[in-house]
Amino acid sequence: MVNFKDLGLVNTREMFAKAVDGGYAIPAFNFNNMEQLQAIIKACAETKSPVILQVSSGARKYANQTLLRYMAEGAVEYAKELGWEHPQICLHLDHGDTFELCKSCVDFGFSSVMIDGSSLPYEENIALTKKVVEYAHQFDVTVEAELGVLAGVEDDVVAEESHYTKPEEVIDFATRSGCDSLAISIGTSHGAYKFKPEQCTRDPKTGKLVPPPLAFDVLEEIEKKLPGFPIVLHGSSSVPQEYVDIINSHGGNLPDAVGIPEEQLRKAAKSAVCKINIDSDSRLAFTAAVRKVLVEKPGEFDPRKYCGPARDEMVRLYKHKIIEVLGSDGKAE
Numbered sequence: 278m279v280n281f282k283d284l285g286l287v288n289t290r291e292m293f294a295k296a297v298d299g300g301y302a303i304p305a306f307n308f309n310n311m312e313q314l315q316a317i318i319k320a321c322a323e324t325k326s327p328v329i330l331q332v333s334s335g336a337r338k339y340a341n342q343t344l345l346r347y348m349a350e351g352a353v354e355y356a357k358e359l360g361w362e363h364p365q366i367c368l369h370l371d372h373g374d375t376f377e378l379c380k381s382c383v384d385f386g387f388s389s390v391m392i393d394g395s396s397l398p399y400e401e402n403i404a405l406t407k408k409v410v411e412y413a414h415q416f417d418v419t420v421e422a423e424l425g426v427l428a429g430v431e432d433d434v435v436a437e438e439s440h441y442t443k444p445e446e447v448i449d450f451a452t453r454s455g456c457d458s459l460a461i462s463i464g465t466s467h468g469a470y471k472f473k474p475e476q477c478t479r480d481p482k483t484g485k486l487v488p489p490p491l492a493f494d495v496l497e498e499i500e501k502k503l504p505g506f507p508i509v510l511h512g513s514s515s516v517p518q519e520y521v522d523i524i525n526s527h528g529g530n531l532p533d534a535v536g537i538p539e540e541q542l543r544k545a546a547k548s549a550v551c552k553i554n555i556d557s558d559s560r561l562a563f564t565a566a567v568r569k570v571l572v573e574k575p576g577e578f579d580p581r582k583y584c585g586p587a588r589d590e591m592v593r594l595y596k597h598k599i600i601e602v603l604g605s606d607g608k609a610e
């Protein structure tokens with residue numbers, strides 16, 4: 278058993294309270310490997326942005342949970358080495374689906390866990406969330422819950438259609454479950470194909486897909502029901518067209534990839550949304566940079582020569598999100 282405080286990590290309580298008050302959102306970036314983690318920490322240290330490092334159960338399987346935990350511990354030291362005096366780094370389980378998985382992360386030094394009971398019937402979602410909250414709070418670990426269903430793939434769960442969160446349920450859910458933050462469904466979804474082409478219109482000039490707007494009316498109703506309560510947006514990658522174009526012109530094939538336009542995320546970040554989850558954009562940045570090097574230099578076989586540029590591209594991406602979209606720069610000096 279190790280407590281997150283001994284690792285120099287923080288939970289989400291204070292960072293969310295400040296973000297709600299200040300009208301900005303905390304970046305929640307997923308990581309699976311060293312380059313992603315280095316890029317996240319470098320971008321956050323250079324911008325002095327608080328950050329949530331997210332580990333999915335897929336990441337745990339890929340990278341080994343012990344190694345991931347030590348990497349997060351190392352990340353705190355790396356941040357200090359980069360001159361970030363008081364790093365505000367949270368280590369968070371993304372889409373935990375069982376009490377046992379959440380417990381194991383709490384026991385392992387995570388400072389925050391998500392219990393995703395969104396695919397369960399309402400009462401079962403409350404009961405499972407409450408059980409995780411009761412355990413996690415003993416160690417001051419904060420808990421994110423989810424109400425409403427996002428379309429697309431969430432690890433092993435696939436939902437064909439999204440079901441918006443019902444504003445009339447949020448007070449009862451938050452009160453009875455005791456969760457610290459709530460992920461809602463207002464039209465975002467995971468991955469690089471957030472909307473089917475038939476849900477979009479086409480820009481007549483570029484021929485690119487223009488996605489439908491998020492359900493801000495639902496978000497506003499939720500905010501009215503739970504004033505000041507931290508709201509989370511999953512599936513918030515914007516799928517930058519320049520990365521898709523580089524991938525497609527260097528041997529890749531991502532037809533009609535489409536994400537959430539950044540102006541909509543900017544608007545969300547100013548509201549009660551205080552955590553914005555981004556994973557796919559980092560995957561796209563990495564893949565675009567690697568494909569470019571391998572096509573331009575076919576003789577290259579040193580991974581540092583293509584993972585290095587991928588890491589640099591991810592630093593640019595993370596800094597852009599922090600400064601231009603979420604507004605979290607300068608909030609953790």
Ligand code: G3H
Pocket residue numbers: 307333334335336371372430431432467468556557
């Ligand atoms: O929620 C989805 C995240 O992007 C994590 O993805 O399950 O493939 O690691 P993953």
Ligand code: 13P
Pocket residue numbers: 307371372466467468469510511512513514515554555556557558
């Ligand atoms: P994206 O696939 O839009 O990056 O969403 C990531 C996410 O929600 C992780 O939980």
Ligand code: ZN
Pocket residue numbers: 372431467511512554
């Ligand atoms: Zn998610």
